[in-house]
Amino acid sequence: MPANAITGAVLRRSLRTYQVYGANTGVGKTVMSTILCGALHRAFPKELVWYLKPVSTGPRDEADDGHLARFSPQTISKTLVQYGEPVSPHIAARAAPVSDPSLREQIQKHVTQVAEEGQGTLLIETAGGVHSPTPSGSSQADLYRPLRLPVLLVGDHRLGGISASISAFESLHIRGYDLNTVLVFEDAQYENHLYLRDYFAERDIPLLSLPPPPPPASTPASDRERMAEYYKEMSALPAVLDTVRSFATTHESRLARLDDMAPQAHKHIWYPFTQHSGMTRASIMTIDSAYGDFFQTYSSSENTLQPTLDGSGSWWTQGLGHANPNLALAAAYAAGRYGHVMFAGAIHEPALSLAELLLKHLGNPRLQRVFYSDNGSTGIEVGVKMALTAAAERYNYQNRDIGVVGLKGSYHGDTIGAMDCSEPSTYNERVHWYEGRGHWFGFPEVKMKDGTWVVEPPAGQEHEFGPTQMFASLDEVFDVEARDNSAAAEVYRKHIWSTLDRLINVEGKIFGALILEPIMLGAGGMLLVDPLFQRTLITTIRDSHALFTSTPSPTEDGCTWTGLPVVFDEVFTGLTRLGPFSLSPLLGVQPDISVHAKLLTGGLLPLAATVASEAIYNVFLGSEKSDALLHGHSYTAHAVGCKVAETSVKELLKLESSGAWDDFKQPWKGANKGEGKVWSMWSPTFLSNVSNHADVESVVALGLVLAIKLRDENPGYSSNAAIGLQFSLSSVHDGFKIHSRVLGNVFYIMASQTTEVDVVRRVEKKLLGALVNRQ
Incomplete structure (x- = not known):
């Protein structure tokens, strides 16, 4: 992508811009555009009218902008890309290809230019039908979608045109286009306009039908004369004038709604994770639409939409870009085939296909069963129920005061049970039912400081964990098999064993699961x-059966749990967020239960999958219904969500295997002195530069995630240290803004699996500039 080719939606208060689509080739788009341009001159005599044809094929003297120039000379007409060969653009462009981003950029530049010339209306006419190929070979419907222009659809008046017109509308609708008006020529034989008028009236979309143009005359001169008279008559019709006047009304309504959204939200919306006492109307971001990695956000001061990088990956769910057409089509297909069907004791194809896909590609022989729920937090609730029940059955726990083993700083969701799996923190201190059931180990952290990767002991526990360890590369940190026999591994084992021994045999604690992010x-x-600490924690607990019971340990066969059931909370980290599809290979150990959500559906729909071993599943078999796992939701295994998830997972696997991330991986091969297990979209050089900044305590990056910890005397979730950096990136610079969220003194950015290398490098440049400006 060219460095300046990040385009966004097109909106200007002074300029009403509409895109003219055709239901098919030969339906009269240019004739309708000419009529509308003539009517616009009549309805708004003091305003300018522009016509743009982004791509045209065929002889130059037959180009559509020439037709406008001939029959609507007051209209300022232009073609951006003209191919002389009268064939489809994807064929004509073989000798001179034009990328979709480049074409969008040219359109946006043209819009900016004409908006500066004065008040008026711009019609942008597409080529062929809705899905006609672009010069790059993509569909027009996908090429122009990021511009988010309201559509004037020219219906097909010919035999079969009803179906073509409705299909064109649905193709546009499913991609998030707003259809302003349908225009169609009248045909006494087929009367398509009458059927389509009723069809679109039910959808509150007006339809304008007009008499067709006159048949060709015997000579070019008389033909031009007939057409000129036809255009004069049509553009003066009251119905046509009313239609173009409505353009002004709908344009102003759109702007008025955008102006009003933040004030109304300030009055009525209760936001998550937000202290509202300091919130103002101006602090609320109004999102008109989103596409790829970018929101299109409204600036009330400039009355425009601006591309804003979704730096939080829409709060960690986004993987395949906003408004991904493949996911949208998958959702529509499943909605049309199923809607929602109950799942208890039933099966449908999306649920089964997704389960088979997950079990195959998680690559964990322990995992054989998939339980569906609706989001990550409830997926964790299910996993904890499974694990605690399995431990209680095996160890004959007679009471319900069973805790979990986890890590300090962990977070597993906001439902009460998931909260109880985390230590006391800002997230749960005002939750009155919270009890915090368990023990949470402090752990050594991996971070880059002053250009060097280190493993740093938890604050205040240096005497237990020893000094900071330094590594030549991040890959060396993740070579856990080689580190298994290190002094650090022995220190970790002794610390974990002695702590558990004290908690169980001295303090009388009861544990039923190990749960980890x-x-x-x-x-x-x-x-x-x-990673060595997590690996050691898992293996130590699995090897410590005697801590939990005096009965003989079951035989470890790679599928039967020992010690405690191990639950991986991969809601945030899994499914290629940190690189691999599953995190197990990085640790060299497999969980008994894993929970997946967020990226599971590519950010389109809420869905969670709790995947468990057969040994865990067997615990719930019995003669009574009460023996079963009595958990569920009305929308369990929602067919639309499952189909979208199946599509999303396949897309992620395709990206992983196709080399799509090779350009990101390449700099890490040198940094890791070899092929390496780990990599990041964020370059090693950038990380080193950031880590050496005076305001930066440390930096981490893995896969899509970048996190910068800023120095602060009072670090933590309540810190405001990162807000200044966040604010400095929220204004337009280098073509786009960056929307981000912070975690106290930690500033983070989340890319998506489809983010372009150029976008990441531009974000790196912005971040370095913002850090320099803090000094």
Whole structure:
């Protein structure tokens, strides 16, 4: 993508811009555009009218902008890309290809230019039908979608045109276009306009039907004369004038609604994770639409929409870009086939296909069963129920005061049970039912400081964990097999064993599960855990059966749990967020239960999958219904969500195997002195530069995630240290803004799996500039 090709939606108060689509080739788009331009001159005599044809094929003297120049000479007409060969653009462009971003950029520049010339209306006419190929070979419907222009659809008046017109509308509708008006020529034989008028009236979309143009005359001169008279008559019709006047009304209504959204939200909306006492109307971001990595956000002061990078990956769910057409089509297909169907004792194809896909590609022989729920927090609730019940059955626990083993700073969701799996923190201190059931280990953190990767002991526990360890590369940190016999590993084992022994045999604690966010703790501050510590914690607990019972240990066969059931909370970290599809290979150990959400559906719909071993599943088999796992939701295994998830997972796997991330991986091969297990979209050079900044305590990056910890005397979730950096990136610079969220003194950015290298490098440049300006 060219460095300046980040385009966004098109909106200007002074300029009413509409896109003319056709239901098919040959339906009269240019004739309708000419009529509308003539009517616009009549309805708004003091305003300018522009016509733009982004792509045209065929002889130059037959181009559509020439037709406008001939029959509507007051209209300022232009073609951006003209191919002389009268064939489809994707064929004509073989010798001179034009990328979609480049074409969008040219359109946006043209819009900016004409908006500066004065008040008026711009019609942008597409080529062929809705899905006609672009010069790059993509669909027009996808090429122009990021511009978010309201559509004037020219219906098909010919035999079969009803179907073509409705299909065109649905193709546009499913991609988030707003259809302003349908225009169609009248045909006495087929009367398509009458059927379509009723069809679109039910959808509150007006339809304008007009008499067709006269048949060709015997000579070019008389033909031009007939057409000129036709255009004069049509553009003066009251219905046509009313239609173009309505353009002004709908344009102003759109702007008025955008102006009003933040004030109304300030009055009526209760936001998550937000202290409202300091919130103002101006602080609320109004999102008109989103596409790819970008929101299109409204600036009330400039009456424009601006591209704003979604730096939080829409709060960690976004993987395949906003408004991904493949996901949208998958959702529409499942909605049309199923809607929602109950799931208890039933099966449908999306649920089964998704389960088979997950079990195959998680690559964990322990996992055989998939339980569906609606979001990550409830997915964790299910996993904890499974694990605690399994431990209680095996160890004959007679009471319900069973805790979990976890890590300090962990966060597993906002439902009460998931909260109880985390230590006391800002997230749960005002939750009156919170009890905090368990023990949470402090852990060594991986971070880059002053250009060097280190593993740093938890504050105040240096005497237990020893000094900071230094590494030549991040890959060396993740070479856990080689580190298994290190002094650090022995220190970790002794600390874990002695702590558990004290808690169980001295303090009388009862534990039923080990629950971890593998590799990185998200809400805790994007903390990168020493993978050797997590690996050692898991293996030590699995090897410590005698701590929990005096009965003989079951035979470890790679599928039967020992010690405690191990639950991986991969809601945030899994499904290629940190690189691999599953985090197990980075630790060299497999969980008994894993929970997946967020990226599971590519950010389109809420869905969670709790995947468990057969040994865990068997615990719930019995003669009574009460023996079963009595958990569920009305929308369990929602067919639309499952189909979208199946599509999303396949897309992620395709990206992983196709080399789509090779350009990101390449700089890490040198930094890791070899192929390496780990990599990041954020370059090693950038990380080193940031880590050496005076205001930066440390930096971490893995896969899509970048986290910068800023120095602060009072660090933590309540810190305001990162707000200044966040604010400095929220204004337009280098073509776009960056929307981000912070975790106290930790500033983080989340890319998506489809983010372009150029976008990441531009964000890196912005971040370095913002840090320099803090000094």
